[in-house]
Amino acid sequence: MRRNRHAKIVATVGPASASPEMLHALFLAGVDTFRLNFSHGSQDDHAKVHAAIRSLEREVGRPIGILQDLQGPKIRLGTLAGGRLDVAPGETLRFVLDGTEGGRDAIPLPHPEIFAAIAPGQDLLIDDGRVRVRVTGLTQDSIEAEVVIGGALSNRKGVNLPGTLLDVSPLTPKDRADLAFGLELGVDWVALSFVQKPSDVIEARGLIGDRAGIMTKVEKPQALERIDDIIRLSDAIMVARGDLGVEIPHEDVPGRQKELIRACRLAVKPVVVATQMLDSMVSAPTPTRAEASDVATAIYDGADAVMLSAESATGRFPVETVAMMARIIHRTETHKLYRSLITASDPGEEETPPHAIATASATLADAVNASVIVAYTLSGTTAARVARRRPEVPILALTPDLATSRRLCLLWGAHSVQAGEVATYEEMVAGAVTHAVAEGFAEPNDLVVIAAGIPFAVTGTTNNIRIAQVPAA
Incomplete structure (x- = not known):
């Protein structure tokens, strides 16, 4: 069977899409590669999905890609007394390395790598940037910070550090166990989270070798500073706009997306654009007009693939979402301006x-x-x-x-x-x-x-x- 489009569709498998029947329906609707998100689900769950996809592959007589997405290190707050803390702009907070339950003067942040790397003037973004604090002082085991954007802090919320290079491997012990499991299953791609520098990709290559392609997720500002080297060492790139959009200004994300697509075309490496592409279809049968335009923009830019996350993993309309994305891609690629825009974005010739x-x-x-x-x-x-x-x-x-x-x-x-x-x-x-x-x-x-x-x-x-x-x- 042939697709009526050039760009490919990656869809995340989750509770809404893990059954063999649903995987079959998603493939027929247009999925080319299935993503197994190892931030959720057990290894046994993923093994069952992997087996179902390979069975589907034999049934339809067409190759189907499988992408293993590793969780990577997660930096989170500890436990707060009462489970919640409301903070206001101008207020001073204190984060501590050790502590079980904390309050305003002792918010647990059990990550020594942060205390070793952070400096006054740098920001901590909490809960996807909903709360922002700026470091004003620090000791070996405590950080004082002023609230810049207030809001609610609660247990185990994620913390991002856009201006700080952390001395931490992108492969946690959990990731290493999951990676060994995925390679044993026979996944085709491994997506690396939390890549900050080229040596992070080299570390993964030492474990993976040529048993799977390495897809580096660009989600850290530090990665953008060494992006040419990172692309050269990777087999593919994912523009992970969710985490990237937390750590760099929202208004910079579209330009960075275009830069990354162009750089990957120049380097002859596939590039996937991901995150919130048809997000409203998690709960609605149709996307917003802005979301349709977002998918089309990635196609006009020349992306190799576009990806669905919660839309196909936990959404109410996974098959409809894939079909919608396929239609948007097809209509974009057959539009009268598509060819001229693709030609204009050609990165130039490699002299080999x-x-x-x-x-x-x-x-x-x-x-x-x-x-x-x-x-x-x-x-x-x-x-x-x-x-x-x-x-x-x-x-x-x-x-x-x-x-x-x-x-x-x-x-x-x-x-x-x-x-x-x-x-x-x-x-x-x-x-x-x-x-x-x-x-x-x-x-x-x-x-x-x-x-x-x-x-x-x-x-x-x-x-x-x-x-x-x-x-x-």
Whole structure:
């Protein structure tokens, strides 16, 4: 089955969508990759969903991607006396490292890494920024702060530190256990939370190797300062606008989103835009007009995929939400301004032969009115290089590797198929034509553009273009 759009849909699985029947309905509605959020649910719960998705994959005969999203370190307040504390602007508060139940003068903040890194003048954002306090003084085990934005503090509310680089690994003991579990299951992608610096990605790579793709969630201002290195070390990027929007001004998020999409296209790395895309559909059968525009903006910007969180995990209308997102993507990509905007946002050419070959294949396919570009790819790199150009012609990615085929479910425009290995040039051409016809991309007498690397089965050697014609019936 073929999608009628280029951009992909990632949907989070939760109580509203975990049954095999619902997963099947979501796939038919348009989901390309399912996200397992390890901040919620047990390992047993996720194992059952994973098994159901793989069963669905066999049933529909199409690869389906699975993304494991690790929780990462969570910085939270401790327990407050009475469970709640109302604070007003101008008031002075004291946070302490140790303490069980605290009040205004001893609010528990059981995170020594904060006390080691914080400095006067820096802010603490509590409960997604609903309360903001500014540090005025500190000792080894206490922080004095003035309330800038007042509100209610309550037990275990999250704390963000936008101006502070914390000496903390993005992989907690829970994450390491979950990661080992996910890799054993065979997830296709691992999303890393709380990445602050390139070494955080290197740490994860040491544990993951090539068993799954690493998707770095950009949600910390510190990550933006080293973003080129982080993108280079990652296999994909998620623009996690929820946490990012807490730590940087709201008005900066749209521009940062565009920068990240452009940087990922330049680096040939898939980029996913996430958080609150159709948030009102958690409880309503239709989105707001602003939400529809938000999804469309990500598509006009050239994002590889857009993601649903609570909408599909706990919402009342998961299937309707996926179908709505698919319709928005399709209508955006067929709008008369889409092609000109995508072309205008092209990040420019990479001056390497493999990139030049892939770009030329896309240009050639448009010039000869080919019906499809067939990319032979072992690791997915050839297909990604072609997709970077965002061609009008569809991309059929042929790979002998099932894991690669599943990861390509995240790549813009790629219809991935697991195909047998080819040993000769003639086999390559014949296989490309056969699969193009079998998958519904080409008919007799159509032209097919083939991009590949020779010798075969060598990663990253995109160096050959061929035009083939489908034989007459």
